[in-house]
Amino acid sequence: MTTLNVRRGAEFTRILGLGVARGENLVPNDDLIEPINSSDEWIRKMTGIATRVRAGKDTSVIDLSERAARDAIAQAGLEPSDIDAVILSTITFPHITPGGAPVLADRIGATPAAAFDISAACAGYCYGIGQADALVRSGAARHVLVVGAEKMSDFVDPADRSISYLLGDAAGAVVIGASETAGIGPTVWGSDGGGAELIGQTSSWLDVRDNPGTPFPTLRQEGPSVFKWASFKMAPVALQAIEAAGVAPDDIQVFIPHQANVRIIDQMVKQIGLPEHVVVAKDIVDSGNTSAASIPLATERVLRDGDARSGDLALQIGFGAGLVYAAQVVVLP
Amino acid sequence: MALSKDEVLAGLAEIVNEETDIDVAEVTAEKSFTDDLDIDSLSMMTIVTLAEEKFDVRIPDEKVKDLVTVGDAVDYIANA
Numbered sequence: 328m329t330t331l332n333v334r335r336g337a338e339f340t341r342i343l344g345l346g347v348a349r350g351e352n353l354v355p356n357d358d359l360i361e362p363i364n365s366s367d368e369w370i371r372k373m374t375g376i377a378t379r380v381r382a383g384k385d386t387s388v389i390d391l392s393e394r395a396a397r398d399a400i401a402q403a404g405l406e407p408s409d410i411d412a413v414i415l416s417t418i419t420f421p422h423i424t425p426g427g428a429p430v431l432a433d434r435i436g437a438t439p440a441a442a443f444d445i446s447a448a449c450a451g452y453c454y455g456i457g458q459a460d461a462l463v464r465s466g467a468a469r470h471v472l473v474v475g476a477e478k479m480s481d482f483v484d485p486a487d488r489s490i491s492y493l494l495g496d497a498a499g500a501v502v503i504g505a506s507e508t509a510g511i512g513p514t515v516w517g518s519d520g521g522g523a524e525l526i527g528q529t530s531s532w533l534d535v536r537d538n539p540g541t542p543f544p545t546l547r548q549e550g551p552s553v554f555k556w557a558s559f560k561m562a563p564v565a566l567q568a569i570e571a572a573g574v575a576p577d578d579i580q581v582f583i584p585h586q587a588n589v590r591i592i593d594q595m596v597k598q599i600g601l602p603e604h605v606v607v608a609k610d611i612v613d614s615g616n617t618s619a620a621s622i623p624l625a626t627e628r629v630l631r632d633g634d635a636r637s638g639d640l641a642l643q644i645g646f647g648a649g650l651v652y653a654a655q656v657v658v659l660p
Numbered sequence: 661m662a663l664s665k666d667e668v669l670a671g672l673a674e675i676v677n678e679e680t681d682i683d684v685a686e687v688t689a690e691k692s693f694t695d696d697l698d699i700d701s702l703s704m705m706t707i708v709t710l711a712e713e714k715f716d717v718r719i720p721d722e723k724v725k726d727l728v729t730v731g732d733a734v735d736y737i738a739n740a
Contacts, residue, residue, distance in 0.1 A: 373702065552721040555705040590702050 334466030340459070341510020342660040343405070343470070343502045346398025347627040348391045349614060350382035350480070350496035359492045362485040370492060375589020379495035379615025381480045388420050391498035392431045392476040395623070399472065399500035400435070402660070407436035410502070411468040414458055415444045416451025416475045416619040418648070419482060423532070431474065441468065448526070449585045449647025450516075451475055451619035452499065456643075457514030457653055459503035474500040475619030482528070484545040490526070491546065493588065495615030499623020501660070509658075512572030515564055516653035522556060525549045526648035548648075557591045557646050561654075562598035565644050568654035574640065579605050581629055581641040581659065586611035586621035595644075606634045618647065626659065635659055668715065668734045675710045676730075679703050689731035697730075711737060 355378050356367040370376055382391060392415060400407055413432040420427035428442035447454040452475035459471035476498035483491035503511070528544040535541045561584075569576055582605050584592055589611060596607055608625035617624055622643050629635040637659055644654035663671070673687035682697055693699045699707070704727075708719050711733070717740040719727075727733045 373700065549721070551701045551705045551724070554702045555709055555721065558706070559709050594706065 336462075336464045336466030337505030338464070339506040339509045340463045340503055341506035341508075341658055343504045344399045344401065344403030345623060345627055345630075345660045346395040346400075346402060346500045347620075347624050348394035348498045349624065350380040350391070351386065352381045352383060353378045353613075354381050356492070359485065363488045363492060365488070365492075373588075373590070374493055375609070375612055376493060376615050377612050379493070380497055380613075380617070382478055382496040386478070386496070388417055388476050388478040388498070389427055389431055389434060391478065391496065392427070392474045392500065393434050395476065395498040395500035396431065396435050396472055396474055399502050403470070403502040403504065405470060405502060409470050410437040410440045410472045412459070412462055412471045413437055413440050413442040414455045414471060414473045415442070416447060416455045416473070417444060417477055418446055418448050418451075418618060419477045419479055420444065421481065427476075437472065440472075447619075447645075447647075447651045447653070448649060449587060449616075449618045449621065450645035450649070450651040450653045452622045453514065453643060453645035453653035453655060454516065454651070456501070456503065456511060456655060456657070457516055460511045460514065463503055463505060470502055470504045472500060472502055474498060475621075475623055477618040477620050479546070479616075479618060482545050484529075487545065487547060489550050490548040493616040494546070495617045497614060497617040497620040497624050499620045499627065501623060511658075512568065512574075512656035514653055514655045515568040515571055516651075517564070518652070519650045522552075522650040525552050525556070525650065554588065554591055556650065557587060558594035559598060561644060561646050561652060562595055564652055564654050565595070565599050565642060568644065568656055569642060572656035574656060576600060577602055578640055579642045579656070580639040581606045581608065581635045583608040583622055583625050583629070583641050583643040585645045585647065586614065586625055587616055587647070619645075630659065663715070663738065665734050665738045668738045669730070671714055672707075672711060672730065672733060672737070675707050675714065679706050679710070687730055689729065689734060691730050692728055693730065693733075694728075715740070
């Protein structure tokens, strides 16, 4: 009987390098309050956000991705030609096809790397880390570039009070490769499509085609319901990720949740029962909610500010439209 | 055994106090969560979730908007 060869990869993986690109414009709350009949005070109270980063009209989600990716590859001490797979997590690449990942791979000089997009919204970065970890350990790739990138400002409605004012534009990238010790714990992930209506676009592309006058689709959410789900249902997922990694909450040095809302982050910390010594990333205050980019952005921030160091153990969890979620414990690059 | 409305009110007042620091004595049946107690939509969701856990009831998200006063919430929980 014919037998097929199978590949075997590295036993362990880690994050080899990190890069980020924030939208070039820092947009304060005061610039957004008029169409939503609100105030700087209300936005800060409900979300913790003071400013969000947004990109100019001529900056694309691929432009942001390229900047982040180049820095991540350089920090990993690699060349673009060393990348065998590119995973781009985005919900704002404005084409149904082709995907953004092949375009990005070509832009940075990683062709013919395998390249594909994943649509897992604010959980997309952690989904990508889980896949990259598995690809390297299986031998399907040696170095995987994972990019979470969004230009959310292309899909906001200035008059929307549910989500638009939270959103920012950015990209965060990491390179995953082999390691002598375990640098990425098991990914705990899942979905609940029963909540698909809680976050999404106002109408489908077919509605736009078939119903004249349908406005260009923008994002909406059922804020209080999403708050409840994220604040209370994600804590058990985070605890499972800690347990799966074989560590205890006391061992965690940094908590880097998706930067959805400071109120969600604070409630999650309480529900998980994280010890007081754990540094809690809150880049959202300055960068806003950048969906798939928010976790790598917040990672870069805690490292840059000196609140965390390379080698620290971080719990990261992404959650969002789908509903989808993923969490893992990682060693910071 | 089902809890009396007084017992539910006392338990709910504790939850409101925990979430907002409002004195338990201020949490009375006729008070509006929004207008009198100044509880915003996210704190309301936290209170609802903690009440679900404490009283072992389910309060659907779409029902929360109908719980205008503390008394509305007490009635809903006591009759659940």
